[in-house]
Every structure is written in C-alpha cells, then in structure tokens.
Amino acid sequence: MSDKASLISMGFDPARVDWALKATKNSGLQPAMDHLLENSEKPIPEAGEADEEEDEDSVKANIKKIESGGTVDDSDLVARSIKCSECGKIFRSTANAELHAEKSGHDQFEESTDEIKxxxxxxxxxxxxxxxxxxxxxxxxQAKVDAKDNKANEALRRKAGQDSGKIKEDMQAKELQKQAEQKRREKLEDQKAKAAIKAQIEADKRERAEKAAREKALREGSSASQTPPAPVSVAKPAAGVSSSDNPQTRLQVRLSAGGQPLTKTFPSDNTLIDVAEWVASENLAYNVDTITFASTFPRKTYSREEMKKTLKANGLTPSAVLMAS
Structure with missing residues (x-):
C-alpha cells in the first residue's frame, strides 16, 4: 500500500495528504504524518506556495570543496530546516515553525542547514x-455522543408513539360512547312507540266495547241514564264530535322494510294515497304506485280502490295502526 493510501486509510483528508507528501518531498510515511499533525489546524496552501526546493548541485559543490581542502561559500549553503532560537527545536517548513510559535509563544527562528533525520x-x-x-x-x-443522541431521539419517538396511541384510544372510546348513546336513544324511542301503539289498541278496544254496550242498551230500551260512563280520555275525540266524525286522524305506519315506525296526524278527509305519498317521501324503499297498507285489528288489507277513499270512509278515524309493504 502506498504512503498516500495508508494515510487516507487512517482518516486523514486526501487534500492534506497530498500537501504533506509534496511538502516532505515524498520522503516517507513518517515525515508526512509529522507534517499532518503539525499542520492539522492550518489551511491548505494554494498551488505555487510550496516550500523552495533544495539546490542539490550547490550542496554537491560544497562537499567537493571541503574534500579538496577549500572553503565553503556561505552563499552556496542551502537551508534544510528552520530552527527555534529559544528552544532549539528544528522544523521542516515555515508552516511547522508557525504552528510551534502559536503553541509555545516563541518568536525567534533562524534558518538551519541541519537535516531532520x-x-x-x-x-x-x-x-x-x-x-x-x-x-x-x-x-x-464520538460513539458515546452518537449513542446519547440516539437514546434521546428514541425516547422522543416513543413518547410521540404513546401520545398518538392515546389520542387514537380516546377517539375510539368517544366513538363507542357515541354508538352506545345512539342505541340507547333508539331503544327509548322504540319503547315509546310500542307503548303508544299499546295504548292506542287499548283505547280502540274500549271504544268498541262502549259502542257495543250503547247499541245493546238501545236495543233493550234502556234509558239514557243507564248509558255506560264516558270513554277514557285516551284518543278521545273533540267535545260534541263522535269518533268517526273527528276531523283529525292519527296514524302510525309500521314499515316492513325495517326502521322506526312513522307517526303523523292527517286530516280525516285525506285518502290512503296521500298517506302512501308521505311514506314514500320518508322512506325511499317504498313507491307510491306499489305500496299497500294493512291493519292488524281488524285484520284487513286495503285494495287500490280503497286507497282512493278517505281515512274516515276506511274507518281509520280517529286513530289507527297500519302496516306498509
């Protein structure tokens, strides 16, 4: 593996690795690492700002002069490093020396021909x-920081999930409560309707019994003082008006298609066709042309001709219960 690949595998930035290798003239892995560590906080220099290359020819010439007994011209010497005059530490480049100055506070430096081994x-x-x-x-x-952040995020996610679950449970509870309330209302309405029908049946029975008693008394020549007591106030017609002459007729219509019974008061001169139109408008399962009515007491199914007759003519005044089909 090359020095560059080795440094990059250690986690160093590729651009800084290139700078270090160039600055150390590819002199090996260790010089490059030293350069990276010493210049970790320095910006990467732009092209053209690299350190000056050593003049190898001048160095060789000085060596020859020394071997031949001559003197070395100081102008031919090449600075191989920078030395801190205060502590004597040697650095390969100006950037390294500047970093040392920032850390130590030293400000006295000089060029040196010493080469860092x-x-x-x-x-x-x-x-x-x-x-x-x-x-x-x-x-x-960093792993500890990440684990702490992940733990905090997980706690937030769990809390959000618990909050959404509680909201969902509350909505379901409210919906169940609403359905229970609706069923309770429907049950009460059904009970009221059944009670009203029962009361109406009882009133009809009493009325028929009273009528039969009056007719029997007339046949037997009984005096008016022997007339049975007046009928109970339930479904009692207006004063001075007999049941069959009552101008209003209260009808309860039970639907074979299901649902709550329909109740309404009609003028007694309305026909069963009028009642059929009303039922069809209240429940789309019925058609005014095909709907039929039947009474339970007395048991009877009304023909199309009887549908054209008034409620009074059909004997439904003052009140009656019909089955619609």
Whole structure:
C-alpha cells in the first residue's frame, strides 16, 4: 500500500495528504504524518506556495570543496530546516515553525542547514500506534455522543408513539360512547312507540266495547241514564264530535322494510294515497304506485280502490295502526 493510501486509510483528508507528501518531498510515511499533525489546524496552501526546493548541485559543490581542502561559500549553503532560537527545536517548513510559535509563544527562528533525520522503524511503529490510539479515542468519544443522541431521539419517538396511541384510544372510546348513546336513544324511542301503539289498541278496544254496550242498551230500551260512563280520555275525540266524525286522524305506519315506525296526524278527509305519498317521501324503499297498507285489528288489507277513499270512509278515524309493504 502506498504512503498516500495508508494515510487516507487512517482518516486523514486526501487534500492534506497530498500537501504533506509534496511538502516532505515524498520522503516517507513518517515525515508526512509529522507534517499532518503539525499542520492539522492550518489551511491548505494554494498551488505555487510550496516550500523552495533544495539546490542539490550547490550542496554537491560544497562537499567537493571541503574534500579538496577549500572553503565553503556561505552563499552556496542551502537551508534544510528552520530552527527555534529559544528552544532549539528544528522544523521542516515555515508552516511547522508557525504552528510551534502559536503553541509555545516563541518568536525567534533562524534558518538551519541541519537535516531532520527520518524516524526509525521502531519510531514509525510507535507514531502509528499513537495515531491509531488518538483516532480510537476520538471515535469512542464520538460513539458515546452518537449513542446519547440516539437514546434521546428514541425516547422522543416513543413518547410521540404513546401520545398518538392515546389520542387514537380516546377517539375510539368517544366513538363507542357515541354508538352506545345512539342505541340507547333508539331503544327509548322504540319503547315509546310500542307503548303508544299499546295504548292506542287499548283505547280502540274500549271504544268498541262502549259502542257495543250503547247499541245493546238501545236495543233493550234502556234509558239514557243507564248509558255506560264516558270513554277514557285516551284518543278521545273533540267535545260534541263522535269518533268517526273527528276531523283529525292519527296514524302510525309500521314499515316492513325495517326502521322506526312513522307517526303523523292527517286530516280525516285525506285518502290512503296521500298517506302512501308521505311514506314514500320518508322512506325511499317504498313507491307510491306499489305500496299497500294493512291493519292488524281488524285484520284487513286495503285494495287500490280503497286507497282512493278517505281515512274516515276506511274507518281509520280517529286513530289507527297500519302496516306498509
């Protein structure tokens, strides 16, 4: 694996890796790592701002001069590093020296011909181990932060789920309560309707019994003082008006198609056709041309001709119960 690939696998930014390799003249993995660590907070320089290359020819010339016994011209010497005059620490580049100055507060530097020796294999391994340890610590710290955030987010999601579940349960409870209330109202209405029908049947029975008693008394020549008591006030016609002459007729219509019975008061001169039109308007399951009516007491089914007669003519005044089909 190349030095660049190794550094990138350690988590370094590729652009900074390129800068480090170029700045260290591809002198190895360790110099590049040193450069990355020392310049981690520095911006990456633009093209053309790289360090000046060493003049190898000048160096070779100075070596020859020394070997031949001549003197070395200071102008031919090439600065290989930057040295801190206060602590003596040597740096490969100006960026490294500036970073040292920021951290230590030192401000006295000079150029040096000393060359920084590359790290030994043991030092490289130690440096790599140190880097990996730092990365592991950093990742562990980030993992703790992520775990804490995930836990908080999970708690929020659970609370949101519980809130939505409670709202759903409340809505279902209200709907069940509404349905129960509707059934209770329907039951009460049904009970009232049944009670009204029963009362009407009893009133009809009493009226027929009283009528039979009066007719019997007349046949036997009984005096008017022997006339049975007046009928009970239930379904009693207006004063001075006999039941058959009552101008109003109260009808209760039971529907074979199902549903609550229909109740309404009609003028006695209305026909059963009028009643059929009213039933058809109240329940679309019925048609005015095909609907038929029947009474339970006395048991009778009204023909189409009888449907054209008035309620009084059909003997339904003052009240009656009909079955619609």
């Amino acid at each position: 590359p790290l030994t294999e043991e030092e490289k391994k130690a440096k790599l181990a140190e880097l990996r340890e730092k990365l592991a610590i950093k990742r562990a710290a």
